[in-house]
Amino acid sequence: MKIAIPVDKKDLNEKLAEHFGRATYFLIYDTETKDSKFIENSAATSSGGAGIKAAQTVVDEGVEALITPRCGKNAAEVIKEADIKMYQSKDKTIQENIDDLIGGGLSLLEEIHSGFHGGR
Numbered sequence: 001m002k003i004a005i006p007v008d009k010k011d012l013n014e015k016l017a018e019h020f021g022r023a024t025y026f027l028i029y030d031t032e033t034k035d036s037k038f039i040e041n042s043a044a045t046s047s048g049g050a051g052i053k054a055a056q057t058v059v060d061e062g063v064e065a066l067i068t069p070r071c072g073k074n075a076a077e078v079i080k081e082a083d084i085k086m087y088q089s090k091d092k093t094i095q096e097n098i099d100d101l102i103g104g105g106l107s108l109l110e111e112i113h114s115g116f117h118g119g120r
Contacts, residue, residue: 002063003029003031003066004058004061006019006026008025012093013095015092015093020054020069020070020071021050022054025039026054051071051074069088087106087107090106
């Protein structure tokens with residue numbers, strides 16, 4: 001399974017980015033091959049619509065799951081339309097969140113907020 005995770009640093013021992021649409025990078029992690037790559041989030045500096053653009057970036061990577069602390073309504077709609085499952089991250093490292101997802105320890109992200117329109 002391919003997983004997307006919003007991150008600000010290219011280090012699996014760091015915490016996840018606080019805001020999905022404004023994350024500096026997305027980690028794309030393959031649970032079968034254990035391969036990981038960091039892709040730049042071109043939406044991070046957008047003046048508007050960052051969540052939608054970031055969501056499209058994730059969709060274009062062909063992921064099946066997203067681990068994130070929160071997600072705005074517009075981004076969530078794009079992600080749900082692509083049939084990507086969204087999981088609520090825990091206040092742990094990126095690697096620990098990946099391990100928790102693989103082990104069944106993360107729950108689906110239920111609370112979708114209206115978005116942080118106008119920036120962080």
